[in-house]
Amino acid sequence: MISFERVSKRYPEGHDALREVSVAIERDELVFLTGHSGAGKSTLLRLIMLMDRPTRGQVIVDGQNLAKIGSRGIPHHRRNIGVVFQNHQLLYDRSVFDNVALPLIIAGYDHRDVGRRVRAALDKVGLLNRELAMPVTLSGGEQQRVGIARAVVGKPKILLADEPTGNLDPALSAEIMNLFEEFNQVGVTVLIASHDLALISRLRHRILTLRDGQLVSGGAG
């Protein structure tokens, strides 16, 4: 589903964020990505999202070589990927419903369809009764679940998460990880960047470890 072939990324200031990373993630897999901060976790996710382009090597997502996608194709590419951010990235002047509906409105769904799908997604993350609330009135865990609902509402094939439990206590973090596992079980490829080793090693999924931009374990799977 996602494959990196000898991918390197050097930022203009000369910092090597990724060095010769090769890895393949299969359909239906849930994979954790770990490493100390600055090891290249975010860069790897950014390359999948086309927020950055690799300096060398190829990234292939769902059979498509990302180098072949021009800047006009980026929005369409991103619509096939759900993303969950550490800082939620919610629209704070819009209701929970509107936040979750955003990807559907962008993708051009019929408004009846939008209502149905948004409620299904909110139900999935346990926030069905908060659809009219404003994000600021929600707790951090609830805000993160709004972010997850937004990421999955368009039924993407791939779900990326960048430190989704970064600001949450252990119980909430485990809950969030369980949500990701549930999505994975219905066929979504999930890639989660996290440095919470204690949590992710309990969950028995493949773990990719990055150190100074190099993949030091997990790449063979």
Place this chain on the structure above:
Amino acid sequence: MTKPRASARATPGVRRDGASQSRTTLRDRYNSWLGHHRLSAADSLHRVLDNPLSSLLTWIVIGIALALPMGLSVALDNVGRLSASWDSPAQISLFLQDGITGEAAAAMATSLAERDDVAQTEFVSREEALEEFRSLSGFADVLASLQTNPLPHLILVSPASSSDGEAAAGLRAKLQDLPEVAQAVLDMQWLQRLNSLMELSRRMVMAVGGLLVLGVVLILGNTIRLAIENRRDEIVIVKLVGGSNAFVRRPFLYTGLWYGVGGGVVAALLVALSLWFLQEPVSRFAQLYQSEFRLHGLGMMGGLNLVILGGLLGLTGAWLAVARHLAAIQPR
């Protein structure tokens, strides 16, 4: 290392995803495109109306900038209307020789009127002329003290082609050569002067108007730039979840449209208001000249055009700002 249970369940799940994605047909897409236009238009209008004071200021600034050239052009239009309402813009006055009798002069006026290059003639006898002069000039006492009437007979000749200055001048030369004519005067110079003055003013209004229109576009561009800056986070998020540039652009273009349309309405009101303010003194002034002249305003269509012009300028300004600033905002 995939669990067999998961993969067994996954296959139908994937197929379901595929089907649901292909369900957005072209018509759905068109409807949603239309829906987003409606949504953006309403949302932008709400945002504009949510800040009534600053929006009002923007509208007034744009309104004044549009009302100035528009008001001047309406004024010029009125002057043009006024000068066109004077009949026979080119008129030749024939002052006849002293010795000619009234009957001979009247007969001459009739025969001149039959010429091909003459539209009509009007005979003013020296007695009539004296009478008119007496009543209008205020020199009645002076005229009464005169022994004889110093005024000659006068024939007013309107050339057939009143707009053709050269033909009128040629006719004047021919009439001057007639033995009965002492002097033939073409009353056209002042009209030519007026016309060239009008042309000059029209061009100046166009130049000033052009500058002010440019100013409006820049003001709106700057307003939209600020709106873009204020919503930078939102733009980043929309781009992250797959919003195209067109999608991000739309609400800002509508914001520009609303500012422009509002400015156009203010401009139309300002022009109407100043015409109303001028109407009374103008008609009083016109009465002094026995004229029925009344000021002509923008009219329904003129007002509508002004609003449309404002809207177009708003869109242009917004487009410039959006093209320059939106591409620079990328998710970091």
